[in-house]
Amino acid sequence: MNASSPTTIDVTLGERSYPVWIGRGLLGDSTRWRARLRGRHALVVSNTTVAPLYLERVAQGLAGLAWASFQLDDGEAHKSFANVERVLEALAKLGATRDACVIALGGGVVGDLAGFSAACWMRGIDFIQMPTTLLAMVDSSVGGKTGVNLPAGKNLVGAFHQPRAVVADIDTLATLPDREYRAGLAEVVKGAAIGDEPFFAWLEAHADALAARDEAAVIEAIARKVAYKAGVVARDETEQGERALLNLGHTFGHALETAGRYTTLLHGEGVAVGMLLAARLSERLDMSAAADTARLQRLLVRIGLPVAIPPGMDAEQLLALMRLDKKNTAGTLRLILWCGIGKAEIVAGVNENDVLAVLREATA
Structure with missing residues (x-):
């Protein structure tokens, strides 16, 4: 190249x-x-x-x-x-x-x-x-x-x-330091998780090559993720609908970043943990299966990303930060959840008690 x-x-x-x-x-x-x-x-x-x-x-x-x-x-x-x-x-x-x-x-x-x-x-x-x-x-x-x-x-x-x-x-x-490189892979996984199951399977098959920064695998991963996002942006430039799906894990992740004063977690690390929390919430709401959550967690772990909330963070504080998210409407939580790998949806009016239960379990 x-x-x-x-x-x-x-x-x-x-x-x-x-x-x-x-x-x-x-x-x-x-x-x-x-x-x-x-x-x-x-x-x-x-x-x-x-x-x-x-x-x-x-x-x-x-x-x-x-x-x-x-x-x-x-x-x-x-x-x-x-x-x-x-x-x-x-x-x-x-x-x-x-x-x-x-x-x-x-x-x-x-x-x-x-x-x-x-x-x-x-x-x-x-x-x-x-x-x-x-x-x-x-x-x-x-x-x-x-x-x-x-x-x-x-x-x-x-x-x-x-x-x-x-x-x-x-x-x-x-x-690029290894930690920042791995943080970038979180956004690649996110794109596959919300809209491209074959790409998710490709990532599982090439996780070791990506972790080792194999040039061909890296270029392929970048190109596939950019092509997916370009299509979404072309259809919904100002995030009136479909583009909001690109925020899977971000409401949780931004709260984690803010709680850590932007020094505890890199953005991609926050997205990784946030995606897993969103998956657990989706599972709790009977939108997805436990097998999907486990598959996501395995891939994140294989490429070296965190999957747990950092110690010392408080569930109630994280929920309060999530209430400030830009996607929320009419004072209620509006989250991107999923229905299994490759399928996500916008869910308005999410019950805060369910969110808090997921956060408490993860911070226990």
Whole structure:
């Protein structure tokens, strides 16, 4: 696999359609991605971990443009309004006009914050996603969700703002710590769990190869997950229906992340535990079988993901945090549950006593 022949998946949204390129050497392949820039100004938003490794590759492709870079500290805790303001100030200092482009070079935190900043500057300018983590490649870089956290909860402020392109250079995974790599696999499992049973079976068959970062298996997994999500986004861009299914495990997971002050669990780890909690709740509500829950747990364990709530977390506190989730309506819990592997549904008015029972059992 080289930069001249990446796997390409198109997100089809009319005039706002864009390609997702997956392959090796893509950051340095500026002839491909620079064509997506329409103006003369560019701001590269990255973080203090990623920029020293990959900023120079991107910089070479920006020769001749008026560009600058802005670096966040690394971590979910820095996806804040304060840093949005700093990005906007960097755009102002650059003199960025309405045809400027923000380039998000990093993981999901960088992508979410850079995209939200681009959505705010002059009521919306272009941005390009250059995800450097597996989690961002398979999930947050695709679909146009951007946003920031509040102390009250994760991603409570945001906007739908589609990128001009997604450049998923798998060379960046070579420097990704094992824990973060495994966290990315959680989103791959989630996509299969909610809408693609054959893909779930493929993951079971290739779990060892994925855990070992086999290149062919990794590219196949990324491409299949992105293709699935691209189809969902094309049918329901602003999450009025089907796209909400992509949040399986997220209401539980976001509560776990918030309870841990974004330092105890990575996002993908929260999703992994959250998916299993959602599966147990589905089983409790007679929507799915115990065998499905066991199959999910086995796969998560095989690829090295956590399946238990961290010690010290309180069931009642987690439920209170779940009440703040954006998917809730009319003061009642609205959760994504499943009917077995490959089938999920939105369930409104979930009884809090059932949720609390699942949480208490898991925190006992």
